[in-house]
Amino acid sequence: MPDIVKKVKIKEIFTSIQGEGLYVGEKQVFVRFCRCNLACSYCDTDFIAENAIEYNEEKLFDILAGNDAQTISFTGGEPLIEKDFLFSFLEKYKQKLNKKIYLETNGTLYKNLSELIDYVDVVSMDIKLESATKEKNRFLDNEKFLDIANQKETFIKVVFDNNIKDDEIDSCIKLARKYCNFIVLQPKMPISSDIELNEIYDKFYKKYKKIRLIPQVHKFLNLL
Numbered sequence: 001m002p003d004i005v006k007k008v009k010i011k012e013i014f015t016s017i018q019g020e021g022l023y024v025g026e027k028q029v030f031v032r033f034c035r036c037n038l039a040c041s042y043c044d045t046d047f048i049a050e051n052a053i054e055y056n057e058e059k060l061f062d063i064l065a066g067n068d069a070q071t072i073s074f075t076g077g078e079p080l081i082e083k084d085f086l087f088s089f090l091e092k093y094k095q096k097l098n099k100k101i102y103l104e105t106n107g108t109l110y111k112n113l114s115e116l117i118d119y120v121d122v123v124s125m126d127i128k129l130e131s132a133t134k135e136k137n138r139f140l141d142n143e144k145f146l147d148i149a150n151q152k153e154t155f156i157k158v159v160f161d162n163n164i165k166d167d168e169i170d171s172c173i174k175l176a177r178k179y180c181n182f183i184v185l186q187p188k189m190p191i192s193s194d195i196e197l198n199e200i201y202d203k204f205y206k207k208y209k210k211i212r213l214i215p216q217v218h219k220f221l222n223l224l
């Protein structure tokens with residue numbers, strides 16, 4: 001049973017279109033948390049977040065209930081760090097909100113996910129590749145994570161650049177085959193002029209057909 005945490009610091013709450021993954025183009029209300037357990041080299045998250053605001057459950061519920069977006073995206077940072085708050089909040093308010101709960105996660109905090117999974121509808125799980133992030137590959141954690149996430153609609157998103165290695169491609173495909181059967185390939189931003197999109201796409205495609213190449217669309221549209 002998680003600890004009861006009724007307040008949390010949130011970096012920002014905003015409405016926009018989802019710019020990544022299989023739900024690209026859908027209107028969502030985003031709840032962006034500040035903290036993360038990783039330190040990817042390309043990360044643009046403001047972890048200090050001096051302007052972050054503390055919300056209690058009631059205040060957050062009022063804001064989300066009054067928003068006409070039908071999907072709430074919990075994002076970060078890594079939202080699962082705030083699992084005690086999220087558990088308490090969603091246990092009390094998920095039914096009343098009557099909206100889809102969409103979790104954007106780095107796919108490593110599987111124990112936290114196991115406590116929250118009942119309240120999540122869609123899991124968008126990044127595989128953070130060492131070749132792109134300079135963080136160590138965490139395929140074992142990713143596998144434990146997918147083993148739990150698999151109860152719900154789940155897809156894998158792989159952020160890559162020209163440094164992607166063949167064994168990383170194989171590991172991603174193995175996980176997708178076993179668990180969610182779909183991979184979104186997302187070029188690292190800003191997309192470098194010499195990125196070998198076709199070559200990398202084909203390396204996946206030769207071994208695995210259920211892939212889509214989808215960049216961060218919101219950045220092209222100058223949306224949040």
Ligand code: SF4
Binds near residue numbers: 039
């Ligand atoms: S997992 Fe996401 S939020 Fe965390 S360091 Fe990596 S890019 Fe940043």
